Amino acid sequence: MELRSKIPSGPLEKKWDKHRFEMKLVNPANKRKHTVIVVGSGLAGGAAAATLSELGYNVKCFCFQDSPRRAHSIAAQGGINAAKNYQNDGDSIFRLFYDTIKGGDFRAREGNVYRLAQTSVNIIDQCVAQGVPFAREYGGLLANRSFGGAQVSRTFYARGQTGQQLLLGAYQALEKEVSKGGVTMYPRTEMLDVVIVNGRARGIVVRDMVSGAIETHLADAVILGTGGYGNVFFLSTNAKGSNATAIWRAYKRGAAFANPCFTQIHPTCIPVAGEHQSKLTLMSESLRNDGRVWVPKRKEDCAKAPNAIPEADRDYYLERKYPSFGNLSPRDIASRAAKEVCDEGRGVGPGGRGVYLDFGDAIKRVGVDKIAERYGNLFEMYQRITDENPYEVPMRIYPAVHYTMGGLWVDYNLMSTIPGLHVTGEANFSDHGANRLGASALMQGLADGYFIVPLTIGDYIGSTKLEPVAADHPDVQATEAAVRDRVNKLLAVKGTRTVTSFHRELGRTMWEYCGMARSAEGLRKALEIIPKLRDEFWRDVRIPGTGAELNQSLEHAGRVADFFELAELMCLDALHREESCGGHFRVEHQTPDGEALRDDEHFTYVAAWEFAGEGKPPVLNKEPLVFENVALSQRSYK
């Protein structure tokens, strides 16, 4: 497989301009003759669908939720970065670019990341024009806050509901286009395969989740904005429905999967309360602006009430280890530091898996009202879940799986290795390297959705001869038949174990061996356990009911079946990457003081895995990463 990144030549700051000029255009009158399928209605899908329709394309947008407004982008809390430099604190496009490259531990493409930083400023303008109610100062101008991995205030926010407000902006734009007839919305519809004709993505096969009908939709191009795959771990901050099926099916049809092992463990989540736990809840990173993270210095103090532990007996370990970034160290670093102190036996709360996030000092400094204004809804959420009042008792937090930097490989046009199949947002791999900085997911989703893919789709359609595809084309029929077979196969197992029990077991295995710290030994073990568990799943899973009705067990089973396969690829990728970088921490590769130790000589590349057929090992393709504008260095936040 040939990986052509298609990064334009020339100076970094001119690449996107140059590319935009060189791209083919589609005549406005011809656009309506072209149909584009968008799968997913979050920031990366919904924004693309709305914008493509505004441009004149005929758009079909699919989501598994009952409304496009419920895509998981909605749960992002803290904010969105943009290099506006409204605070006059030294920010610039280049600084946002640099922070993102460095935050990603030098495993992302310079060209893509620079374009992201350039586009960030337009996103804020666009969202304000749509009526997104960002926080403001008394003078009426926009407010900013700081986020991890940056020393400037460049994060725009709407209380603790930034993702919700940005998504509602995109959703409203989408509904505007629905009312004009440019977008047809297919809610409660799940994509189960991509249709490839003559080597090009020409449609998708979906299941209507209400009637169970399997149907094919054909188009000139397909965009997957279907999010990440954190739910492979069962417990994560992802929504329960978030899944990898769309990108996994595309992988099995020939799209390369890049850096699958790059997963982000978010440091500030509410710790696991018990066996019944169905998901984990994130507490926004923005809390670390005012909250101080600590554990007792001595193990013996862990069972004491936190307020009874005097200042001198507390270890503010982030401030101690990383004095210049302190509590705002990047996520991967803060997560590992939490694991470390808990492994030492200094964790707090049930099972000793927790650290304190304390607002005592901040409340003394600025008052309860100010803290309530900044984080009120987060404090409420915490109290509702834990029954503890964080205004009085420090929060307990622990890292949890939150985001996946890996995803389908895409070129500069956001096109996968299948021509015509474009991938946006968390579903692709392109911008965050081995670790994503806080408030950058919303930025990337909207950059891809509003400003990048609507143009590159035009270039693809404008430069490609697309013959009409008939619904009875043998490749279309074969794909649809394969989907039916798979659904029937799942229903025919009629075993004894529930889907959830398999998912939970897979998740436990992944968290243990492919979570915050990974070792060759552990990964090999996982690679033995997972295939066995998968075989058991296909022999013994129990799915009640039929395929011709709303059947939530069937939906879940299809997703878990794909998670099994993806989990194996993640472990394989983690095992092959004999270095530590960003969220990928291999215990064999660390500095004497326990920091991630990269191996730039051997691993400065994107690992793009290619499906080679059932039962065969996937093929590793490498896209070398070239750094012309930044010098590779060991990340230091000290």
Next chain:
Amino acid sequence: MNLTLHVWRQTGPDTNGTMERYEARDVSPDMSFLEMLDVVNEGLVEAGQMPIAFDHDCREGICGSCGMMINGVAHGPSKGTATCQLHMRTFEDGASVYIEPWRSRAFPVIKDLVVNRGALDRIIAAGGFISAQTGGAQDANNIPVAKQDSDDAMDAAACIGCGACVAACPNGSASLFTAAKISHLGALPQGQPERNRRAQRMVLQMDSEGFGHCTLYGECQEACPKEISIDTIARMNRDFVGSTVAAREEKALGGTG
């Protein structure tokens, strides 16, 4: 703790439903309400029965997917709390809990506790937006917005579109939902050009979907997991009446040119 559940079961939109009784054993007070239902469902699957279908996704009170009548109250007993954020510590050991889908003519039942809320999307499509095509925006700080206006907009924009307001309303009105969007966009300078048209179209769409009228019971405000105020309804009514007058004036002024 142990609970007795009485759950509405309905196999499809065209079938009749019934209340079925289930025992929920060994429930932890730290479980969320949906986690309790997960456990019951695991038991049902193991016993070879269909699990109770219910909508849910983020389970952190923001996506608006979940929602059910719990002992006759939309989203259950905790104020300002969506079903997924309701915890079992709220219930007494040994209690009976009645669980039903949203009740509204405009929200037909699909299965068990799952209803079709597509009408809410159609209300937004009728006018719940600011027409700002991608790419044409001026610098964000060129539109100063008074902090109070911005805060008012945000208060209304917090709506998660769950439909509890409709389910709680004795008239089955979607006024709080519609008013929240009209208030969010109407409070901002960017929302002014389409303010009249938005109010007209959204209110008429709401009526055409079969929702009832608002007679200010105020039940919606009590049920709203985001505690959106019925002040927004006053704003909607003002904008609707104002826009009706404005539309007449427009007609009177208009000619064939």
